[in-house]
Amino acid sequence: MTAETRAPFAPLGGKTPEEVFGGLATPCYILDEGQLRRNGEILAGVAERTGCRWLLAQKAFSNYDCYPVLAPFLAGTEASGLFEARLGFEELPGKEVHVFCGAYRAQDFEELLRYAGHIVFNSPAQLARFGPRARAAGKSLGLRINPECSTQEGHEIYDPCASGSRLGTTREQWDKFMTPELVRLLDGLHFHTLCEQDSDALELTLGPVAEKFGDVLPGMKWLNMGGGHHVTRPGYDIPRLERCIRFAREKWGVTVYLEPGEAWALNAGFLASRVMDLTENNGVRNAILDCSAACHMPDVIEMPYQPPVYAGRQGSGIKDQGSGFVYRLGGPSCLSGDVIGDYEFDHELRVGELVLFGDLAIYSTCKNNTFNGMPLPDIYRRKEDGTLERLTAFGYRDFKYRLGR
Numbered sequence: 486m487t488a489e490t491r492a493p494f495a496p497l498g499g500k501t502p503e504e505v506f507g508g509l510a511t512p513c514y515i516l517d518e519g520q521l522r523r524n525g526e527i528l529a530g531v532a533e534r535t536g537c538r539w540l541l542a543q544k545a546f547s548n549y550d551c552y553p554v555l556a557p558f559l560a561g562t563e564a565s566g567l568f569e570a571r572l573g574f575e576e577l578p579g580k581e582v583h584v585f586c587g588a589y590r591a592q593d594f595e596e597l598l599r600y601a602g603h604i605v606f607n608s609p610a611q612l613a614r615f616g617p618r619a620r621a622a623g624k625s626l627g628l629r630i631n632p633e634c635s636t637q638e639g640h641e642i643y644d645p646c647a648s649g650s651r652l653g654t655t656r657e658q659w660d661k662f663m664t665p666e667l668v669r670l671l672d673g674l675h676f677h678t679l680c681e682q683d684s685d686a687l688e689l690t691l692g693p694v695a696e697k698f699g700d701v702l703p704g705m706k707w708l709n710m711g712g713g714h715h716v717t718r719p720g721y722d723i724p725r726l727e728r729c730i731r732f733a734r735e736k737w738g739v740t741v742y743l744e745p746g747e748a749w750a751l752n753a754g755f756l757a758s759r760v761m762d763l764t765e766n767n768g769v770r771n772a773i774l775d776c777s778a779a780c781h782m783p784d785v786i787e788m789p790y791q792p793p794v795y796a797g798r799q800g801s802g803i804k805d806q807g808s809g810f811v812y813r814l815g816g817p818s819c820l821s822g823d824v825i826g827d828y829e830f831d832h833e834l835r836v837g838e839l840v841l842f843g844d845l846a847i848y849s850t851c852k853n854n855t856f857n858g859m860p861l862p863d864i865y866r867r868k869e870d871g872t873l874e875r876l877t878a879f880g881y882r883d884f885k886y887r888l889g890r
């Protein structure tokens with residue numbers, strides 16, 4: 486498998502978006518099962534060589550119709566709370582269900598015990614509140630630690646180690662609040678500190694983990710190294726990841742879990758849209774599409790993140806507007822900032838033309854919304870034989886009934 490076969494538009498096999506997806510009503514997402522399988526195979530290779538166990542973080546990708554494609558490669562799912570835990574339990578029968586939540590709701594907890602086998606708490610107080618009940622129900626319990634090792638400067642929104650973070654228990658908090666009884670409840674520790682990073686950042690993080698919690702870890706059965714490992718990105722240093730996993734296994738005698746979301750579905754989805762209007766203002770050529778950054782790819786505004794586009798070079802910037810075919814792609818909503826980005830195309834855009842975004846299986850279908858009454862794009866899956874199957878049929882009802890009766 487080469488880096489090229491994992492490129493965002495490689496699944497098109499040299500055909501144009503119009504040839505492959507031209508028959509679909511836009512906007513719509515298309516999930517590519519071949520690419521999901523290729524990602525799964527890469528992760529499974531690491532598991533075979535190191536003995537680690539992979540979980541799918543459903544917050545990133547939870548289109549469960551595609552779970553059977555990933556099932557052979559994963560040990561189970563990771564959930565952010567009751568609903569994702571239930572989804573993993575229902576849709577991947579027999580697989581492990583792990584859950585981490587910043588704080589559990591008392592009214593959810595009994596039901597959560599039906600689905601989750603591993604429950605990770607964020608603080609000693611949450612462990613004290615719910616741990617004994619979960620332990621009595623035979624669950625494997627963990628505590629999320631905060632190794633206080635930021636490996637991403639200037640991105641506090643996705644840095645759980647940022648100063649004052651609410652996520653994870655620092656060593657100082659551990660020393661203050663973890664009584665011997667609470668420590669005895671634990672089977673494992675969990676840390677999640679990375680976002681779209683290579684294994685050098687994991688290696689760096691393992692230093693403070695060892696320094697701050699090295700005395701505790703030999704008493705644990707497992708260590709969950711969280712998500713943010715961009716393992717399936719071409720160029721990711723897999724041998725270094727494997728050294729990190731072996732280090733933890735050998736030094737502390739723990740089973741190593743990893744729970745990425747993105748790595749499972751990286752470059753495995755598209756958002757197909759069409760150009761609805763073209764305007765020009767002060768030298769900026771705007772293309773208004775039938776999809777929206779704010780509604781259909783919220784990470785573009787939140788993180789921020791810019792998806793690749795077919796036949797377009799991204800991030801060209803306004804300065805380039807005079808040269809080439811540079812367009813600012815935006816949605817039809819009222820929000821001035823509903824902009825996906827500036828892209829330079831190899832041709833002049835036309836109204837009606839299909840614009841295909843790549844890498845939109847992750848943090849998109851599970852995070853979209855109907856702001857402005859924007860319809861939710863339907864979701865298709867593209868099977869390995871190239872056939873397209875519609876998985877959803879969203880409409881007015883989906884907009885209306887989340888607002889009232």
Ligand SMILES: Cc1ncc(COP(=O)(O)O)c(C=O)c1O
Binds near residue numbers: 544545563679711713
């Ligand atoms: C606790 C936890 N685990 C796993 C993940 C998945 O991370 P990613 O999709 O970047 O691999 C996240 C993402 O925020 C997370 O908060």
